[in-house]
Amino acid sequence: MQTPARFDYERATSLQGAIASLKEHEDSRIIAGGHSLLPMMKLRLASPTRLIDINDLTDLQYIREEGDEIAIGALTRHVELLKSELLAEHFPLFKDAELVIADPVVRNRGTIGGSLCQADAAEDLSAVCAAVKATVVITGADGTRTVPMDQFHLGPWTTAVGEGEILTEVRIAKRPGGGSAHEKVERRAGDWAIAAASAAVWIDGGVITDAGIALSAVGLTTIDLTRAEELLRGQPPSEELFEQAGAIASEDCMPIPDSRGPVDYKRHLAGVLTKRALRKATARALS
Template sequence: MQVPASFTYERAHSVEEAVALLERYGPDARLLAGGHSLLPMMKLRLARPETLIDINDLAELDSIRLVPGRGPDALGADGDELAIGAMTRHATVLDSALLAEHYRIFAEAERVIADPLVRNRGTVGGSLCQADPAEDLSGVFAALKGRAVIRSAGGTRTVPLREFHRGPYETVVGDAEILLEVRVPVRPGAGSAYEKVERRAGDWAVAAAGAFVQLRDGVVVDAGIGLSAVGAEHFTCPEAEDVLRGREPTAASIAEAAAICRDRCEPTADQRGPVDFKRHLTEVLVTRALTRSARRAEGGQA
């Protein structure tokens, strides 16, 4: 029988209380949201927190909304941002009309995350903070160049999602901090897509790629690529994005970007396949995601 080690249980009723409990119990405390990653690790005793702080009552972190951002930028963003609360369930993201209006990548990624039971309980913040190298939403937010909003007793700070993960199962969120939400800029003229290969429905990815392409007069003014399960640093490949900007999204330019992703990723051989196979998949999936993103941008679709 798999039984976790003993622990103290606390339930927070506000963000402030959650932060105070984290400060009280120190680095051996863990936040409990959906629990689909933490609880199995506790049963196997791969994780042995001394205190669990349940944050399921924090309704203020369960929302998807359009908010004023940091102002218009040179790429034509209107300054608005999509704010997705850390306690938002995967199923809510999947069904959100607001997210679908701006980025279809969200629904396409959520549709292939685990199964309905997990999606109904698992949370956006839990997935990002677990920092699993094969996690889908980490690749999505890296592609979209989102930023994390983090709270501590000293105030609030923001961190680009491309700097959020320090490595496998490690993030920049401190011992007495909590992820509040993730923000993604609204980009007029952008299309997005997500591609994933898995051994069976609901499995971790063998390889996955997400992308957005923003066009102006048929030319790429901005692009983002997110990669999961293939050892890409910070879940992305900025060198590939650089070759797309200022060019039309032709088959040749997309193939060049996909080849760079293939060469820059660092997959490991495991039961899901050898390294060469995963590199090949990366190239194929990036090509598909960029191609579909460009077509959607050209057609005025998200």
């Protein structure tokens, strides 16, 4: 069996303690669920000198309403996102996504913070959070700062979380008339997406007042479909409109050919899944 190289381990007892340790130890990494990091370490593709285990920081594990926002702690597990009635009511795309992220056993451990920070372009929750226009809260030694999702990913496997900082929370504004959906095509259950699309729409008086669309696995990082969002705003929802949004998705994505498929297929899927996600999101918004 593959085994990781040597490292030091500490179990954080406070958020500030974990942040201090991150700062103090070069090449140290936070570990929560560990289901992305440990396989990389076993393959010896990642060799941090120290792991700071934040699993005891259960203050970071919650899904709750705070005024007109929903706040999700970074240590919240996939299984909790899947089963949250609050999320299912306001942002059902979380459930759509969680049903197809990895498998149920992995979902018991993996966290939303870990998923976002891993910043794999094929990861689903980044698109989900981008589509619903979430903001993430990043905490450092000097306090917290807030970054909107569309500024969170700086590139492949790179995020706005800086040295000595920890992603601590995801916040999503509740707005009336909203509906959302996540669509994914995978080679097999539990596999990373060939392509996936997250969509959210807010409808008032039969008109789409705002929309969010983001794609997984069809670029170096999560793709925000701002051009399609602009197209939708101010329009009444229709199949024709969704087709147009899908066409933009096919154009604006930047897929890389790999064993999951060639570029033309991924572009095609981006379009189909964008259309489907919009269709479902709209139906949910209107129901």
